[in-house]
Amino acid sequence: MTAGYKSPQFLRAVVDTLLPGETAKPSGRAALPSGSAAGLDPATYAKVARSALEAIVDAAGGASAFVRAAEADRIAVLRDVERKLPVPFRTLLAPVLADYYESRAVIAAFGWRAEPPQPRGHPLPPADEETHRRLDRVRQRGKLWRG
Numbered sequence: 001m002t003a004g005y006k007s008p009q010f011l012r013a014v015v016d017t018l019l020p021g022e023t024a025k026p027s028g029r030a031a032l033p034s035g036s037a038a039g040l041d042p043a044t045y046a047k048v049a050r051s052a053l054e055a056i057v058d059a060a061g062g063a064s065a066f067v068r069a070a071e072a073d074r075i076a077v078l079r080d081v082e083r084k085l086p087v088p089f090r091t092l093l094a095p096v097l098a099d100y101y102e103s104r105a106v107i108a109a110f111g112w113r114a115e116p117p118q119p120r121g122h123p124l125p126p127a128d129e130e131t132h133r134r135l136d137r138v139r140q141r142g143k144l145w146r147g
Contacts, residue, residue, distance in 0.1 A: 004063025005053040011042030013067045014056060017074040018093065019100050030109040035096065038103040049092035055081045 004010055019035035036042065046053060059077045060066035066074060082089040100106055107114045127135070 005050065005057045006043075006046045007063045007067075008042065009067045010057070010063035011046060011053075012036050013074065014053065014078075014092075015040055015042045015045070015096060017071065017078060018096055020071070030111075032109045033105045035100055038100055038105040040096065040099050040103065044099075045092055045096060048095060049088065052081060052085060052088040052092040055085050055088065 015035035019038070019040075021034035021037060022031040056066060056077055057063045059080050060069060060074075066077060069077070078089075082093075104114045
């Protein structure tokens with residue numbers, strides 16, 4: 001029965017049950033995408049989390065039964081497997097979450113920049129009077145190194 005744990009539809013259903021995304025946009029930012037919409041490749045998890053995925057298939061009565069199940073039933077299966085096999089379940093969940101929160105789609109939904117901070121740097125607020133006063137003291141010291 002566990003042979004279906006590699007099925008693309010099953011793996012996508014697992015990822016999207018773990019990370020369903022948002023159905024409505026909270027004000028001020030884009031809605032979070034589901035796991036598959038964020039660009040996660042569910043096939044990569046079949047390699048690292050086989051025992052958890054096989055347990056999900058067994059608990060659901062088959063891979064296709066999990067895919068066809070209502071969301072609440074899929075959630076119940078995942079909770080059951082997590083309770084019975086916490087370490088293998090974490091072996092599945094940890095890379096899924098890491099990949100999700102590092103995806104460009106999720107970073108953009110949070111309103112963060114996806115590109116590295118250099119060479120543009122990070123935006124800084126304008127310096128206040130106290131900051132200017134402190135910087136003037138540093139400038140007055142002159143060079144502290146040989147050059």
